[in-house]
Every structure is written in C-alpha cells, then in structure tokens.
Amino acid sequence: MQDKETAALSTQGITQRQRLTLLMVVVAGHGLKHMFNAAFFILLPQIKAGLGLSNTQVGTLSAFRGIAGGLANVPAGFVGDRFAKRRAEILSRWPWERR
Numbered sequence: 001m002q003d004k005e006t007a008a009l010s011t012q013g014i015t016q017r018q019r020l021t022l023l024m025v026v027v028a029g030h031g032l033k034h035m036f037n038a039a040f041f042i043l044l045p046q047i048k049a050g051l052g053l054s055n056t057q058v059g060t061l062s063a064f065r066g067i068a069g070g071l072a073n074v075p076a077g078f079v080g081d082r083f084a085k086r087r088a089e090i091l092s093r094w095p096w097e098r099r
Contacts, residue, residue, distance in 0.1 A: 040065065
C-alpha cells in the first residue's frame with residue numbers, strides 16, 4: 001500500500017512534506033471558516049440590542065444569511081470546478097495584481 005502512495009506522489013511531483021503542509025493549511029482554513037460562522041451567533045445579541053431589532057427581525061436576518069450563503073455556494077462551486085486546473089495561477093495573481 002505504501003508503495004502505491006509513494007508512486008502516486010512521485011508521479012504528481014508532490015513530496016510528503018508538501019502534502020502535509022497542504023493538509024494543515026486546508027484544515028486551518030476550514031476551521032477559520034467555522035469560527036467566523038459561529039461568531040455571527042455570538043455577536044447576534046449585540047447586533048439585536050444595537051439596532052433595536054425584535055426577535056422576528058433577528059430570525060429573518062439569520063434566515064437570509066443562511067439562504068444567501070447557500071445560494072453563493074452554487075456559483076462558487078461552479079467557478080471552482082471550472083478553473084481547477086488554473087488554481088495556482090489564479091491564486092498567485094488575484095489579491096496582489098493591480099491594474
């Protein structure tokens with residue numbers, strides 16, 4: 001089993017260390033995503049008090065947040081799948097390139 005994994009890694013040009021680094025970065029990023037999602041519900045009482053919202057309005061706000069997040073996943077998934085082969089190029093240019 002180990003020989004097959006080593007062969008697969010060598011054909012892809014990815015070392016075991018790079019693979020482990022990628023795994024750690026993905027896990028950390030995913031954890032941050034969940035942390036920010038949970039922060040909304042921790043801040044919700046402050047938002048409610050600050051804006052003077054009723055419980056119904058807070059529920060509506062939470063519902064729309066969930067719906068918008070769910071709907072945003074559809075085009076994001078399409079774009080991610082469509083440009084998967086150019087991922088490194090896109091990530092290397094996107095945040096820093098100014099025109």
